[in-house]
Structure formats: C-alpha cells, structure tokens
Amino acid sequence: MSAYQSPILMVDSVVMQLANDALQVLLIRRANEPFQGMYALPGGYIVAGETTMASHERILRSKAGIEKQLLRLVEQLYTFDTVAGDPRGHGVSVTYMGLGLEIIPTLGNETQHPEFFAINTLPQLAYDHAEIIAYAHERLKSKVNYTNAVHALLPIYFTLTQLQSAYEAILCRPLDKRNFRKKFLSLDLIHETNEYQRDGAHRPARLFCFNAARLERSPRSFDER
Amino acid sequence: MSAYQSPILMVDSVVMQLANDALQVLLIRRANEPFQGMYALPGGYIVAGETTMASHERILRSKAGIEKQLLRLVEQLYTFDTVAGDPRGHGVSVTYMGLGLEIIPTLGNETQHPEFFAINTLPQLAYDHAEIIAYAHERLKSKVNYTNAVHALLPIYFTLTQLQSAYEAILCRPLDKRNFRKKFLSLDLIHETNEYQRDGAHRPARLFCFNAARLERSPRSFDER
DNA sequence: TTGTGTAATTGTACAAATGACACTATCTAT
DNA sequence: ATAGATAGTGTCATTTGTACAATTACACAA
Numbered sequence: 137m138s139a140y141q142s143p144i145l146m147v148d149s150v151v152m153q154l155a156n157d158a159l160q161v162l163l164i165r166r167a168n169e170p171f172q173g174m175y176a177l178p179g180g181y182i183v184a185g186e187t188t189m190a191s192h193e194r195i196l197r198s199k200a201g202i203e204k205q206l207l208r209l210v211e212q213l214y215t216f217d218t219v220a221g222d223p224r225g226h227g228v229s230v231t232y233m234g235l236g237l238e239i240i241p242t243l244g245n246e247t248q249h250p251e252f253f254a255i256n257t258l259p260q261l262a263y264d265h266a267e268i269i270a271y272a273h274e275r276l277k278s279k280v281n282y283t284n285a286v287h288a289l290l291p292i293y294f295t296l297t298q299l300q301s302a303y304e305a306i307l308c309r310p311l312d313k314r315n316f317r318k319k320f321l322s323l324d325l326i327h328e329t330n331e332y333q334r335d336g337a338h339r340p341a342r343l344f345c346f347n348a349a350r351l352e353r354s355p356r357s358f359d360e361r
Numbered sequence: 362m363s364a365y366q367s368p369i370l371m372v373d374s375v376v377m378q379l380a381n382d383a384l385q386v387l388l389i390r391r392a393n394e395p396f397q398g399m400y401a402l403p404g405g406y407i408v409a410g411e412t413t414m415a416s417h418e419r420i421l422r423s424k425a426g427i428e429k430q431l432l433r434l435v436e437q438l439y440t441f442d443t444v445a446g447d448p449r450g451h452g453v454s455v456t457y458m459g460l461g462l463e464i465i466p467t468l469g470n471e472t473q474h475p476e477f478f479a480i481n482t483l484p485q486l487a488y489d490h491a492e493i494i495a496y497a498h499e500r501l502k503s504k505v506n507y508t509n510a511v512h513a514l515l516p517i518y519f520t521l522t523q524l525q526s527a528y529e530a531i532l533c534r535p536l537d538k539r540n541f542r543k544k545f546l547s548l549d550l551i552h553e554t555n556e557y558q559r560d561g562a563h564r565p566a567r568l569f570c571f572n573a574a575r576l577e578r579s580p581r582s583f584d585e586r
Numbered sequence: 587t588t589g590t591g592t593a594a595t596t597g598t599a600c601a602a603a604t605g606a607c608a609c610t611a612t613c614t615a616t
Numbered sequence: 617a618t619a620g621a622t623a624g625t626g627t628c629a630t631t632t633g634t635a636c637a638a639t640t641a642c643a644c645a646a
Binding site: 520521522538539542543560561562563564565566567 | 619620621622623624625626
C-alpha cells in the first residue's frame, strides 16, 4: 500500500467529425448527478492497470457505442485539474481528441443521447467542457496547418472541393479556391487518381487520395492568411 | 468511497536553462530503488487534493531545492502512461516543462546531486526520461518559433547577440546574424533601451528588453530554414 | 440538337518574406 | 597609434503569399 493517496483519475473525449459542411463534436446527456441531464463530453474513470488510451477506448464504447476502429486519429490533448466547479472534489482528467468519418453513435448502457453537434452552435455544457472543446478546436486548427491530420476526417478518395470544404469547416473561414489547390498540390501530400466523382448536372470532379495515411509533418504551412 | 481504484499519479519535471552556450536540463540522482543511483528527472507522487501544478512545485522544491519563483515559464507537456519498464507497475505521469535563468539547485532531503546537464550530452537516464526530455526539447524548439518563450531563459535586459545565442542553443543550429536581427526586430516583441553592455575590448552592445513578459503568439515565425 | 445551369478546373501579376552574403563601427588594451 | 574583438548594418535574388475571372465538362430540359 502506498503512503500517498492519488487524486481521482478521469478521461474525457472530444470526438469530432465533419457533417453538413461543419465540424461536429460528440456530446452525451449526463444520466447521473452531478449535472444530470446536461450535455457533456463522454468521460469516465480510469481504473488501475488500464492505460489512459485504453480507458479512452473503453469509455467511448460504453458511453457512446463507438468502437475504437472508427477513430482514424487519436491524440492526447491536455490534462486538466478539476478543482472548482466539480462537485466531486479534486480530480485529474486526461483529455483525448478523436477524429473520424461517418460515425454513428449508438445508445450505451450508462448514458443517453450520444449525438453530434456543430462546434459553433453547442448547447450549454457541464463542467468546463466548453473550454476543453475550444482547446481541442484550436489544436486541430493548428494541426491541419502543418500535418495531414485532415485525412482522418475524409474518405480515402475525395475531391479537392471536399478537401477545401474540410479546411474551411475546421478553420471557420473561407479559402480561395485557386490558391488552396495550388498550395496543397505543391505539398506532395496527395496524388490524383484516374477516377472521377459524378455528382449532378455539372463537370465531374477528379478524385484524389493521400500519399500516406500516417501523420507527417508537412514541409510548409497551408495557411494563406 | 469510489468503486474504482485509480492508477498511481505522478509528476515529472523538465527544468531547463541556458548555460555555457547550451540548453541544459536538470537531473537528479535517484536515492532509492528502482534505478537507484541513476540519473533521472525530478519527479514524485501527486497527493489527493493537490493540483498537478502544485505537485510539480512541491516536488521541485523538495527534490532539487528549486522554488517556484525561479521558473519564469511553466508549461504542461504531456501525460505518459508508465507501463513497461517501470517496476512499480502501471502509473500515469503528468510532465511539466519549466524554464528559468541562473537556477542553482540545492540538495533536497529526498535526493542527491541535483545538477544541470547540457541537453546534447546527457548521461543514461532512468525510466523513459530520455524520451520525455526529447519531447520537451521539441516542444521548446517549436514554441520559440511562434511565441516569445525565450524571454524566460534570458535576463530582463539582453543584447541581440545573447538573444541569437539563445535561439542557436535551443534550435541546435547556427543562425545568420543579419537575418536574425532583421526578423526579430520586425516582430515588435522587443524594444531597445539606451543602455549598453560593456564586455571587453570591443564595441559595446545595446541592451534590449521584451515588450511584455506574458507569452504571446508572434505574428510570424522566426525560423529562417 | 441546342441551350442552360452548375460545379470543376486553370494562370497571372503584384506584394511580401526569405535567405545568402561582407564590410564598417566602436570599444579596450597594449 | 595600433591591433584585436565583437557590434552593427544593406542589397539582391528567390520563393512564397495573395488577389482576382474565364473556360471546361457534364446533366438536364426544352
């Protein structure tokens, strides 16, 4: 037995995906006190012998019915102390960000209403979860500027317009089409295929795919500001 | 009483400063098993009711005799799971980076030989502490490119040559004197004073100081690569 | 077949930042 | 007065950033 007693260890998860031309965040409705009935990030306790990553996977599965294979990029964000505002007293929460595509949350045993919300129109949130989401959003904004992290939010084959829309949804600002294409193609992160996407009564769009799925530091920034 | 048992929570600290034209890291020699006698980062257990930051301060004081006022910038780095390689079994370690100037570690009750080592010539280290230091170094390298974090490593008044040497020590590569000065002065992070530093048998160097001590995102990068 | 609507695709010109490069200025010590 | 040492400064070529509009290729309807 240790002479010390550790604070309570928790994990909270910010799962994001693109839908309706917007970046969306997964929220659940809390089943229990505190903050019963309020929206919150999926989260829970870490048990001894379980890594923080394993705990993150377990909690997403049990609280939102999301299997870990659906998250195509998982990254630790930050570890928050939860002192004031948390009725359970002092604890430490390790937060993770997960990115995916066409994730459909299903009802879990322990929670109700797992659902995606557009990041710019979130409901009121329990704890300090609004700040955690803002932090995750900033991290993602920054990360897409020097990595190919966006690949985790897109299908394997995608058009340049889809790619640009993804950047616009993440960065929350419009980008110039010609400059975006010129810059992105110069980065050697993607290559064209011989396939086209036929969408409607207009010219078909060429499909592209990423050169490597793994995250790599890009040689230059995407940011055209 | 909680139904869950948490993993052991620890904090590890990467304290860095500049000396002898090199970036240096604070190490201690472990007094106890495991890894008794080996070099390691200062670290210890977090106790219930103590924030990770407060724990970091307490541990630096007790293990290396360093008061928190000496750290002019403290930033959380990452939270590591310590599974394999750690004889105590699974634990979670929150790591912090602290930057300061002319820190003189003193012997603490619980440890021996707190001492600074040049980051490029470190001894063999306990646990995965070599990786943690590499991570901290990468973070610092990246951070000085878009913030004024270097202010925490320099005296209030400094010469442009001192500033450039700090960047060279952090980035581990030489910089062009004229380009460095031109770029840094264009960032509006520092301003000149009317004081000069007389050093030896040569032209005195003008002293500069930072416009604001707080960390700010710089408008442009310093990196001239 | 032709025309229309819709989104995809492409290039240029100007401004700004980057990066390579070498000499002069000012002080101290002898 | 001179030598030695570090501080301080400018130009030019290249690359990158950014604003901006016309043409292409398809589907569908008339």
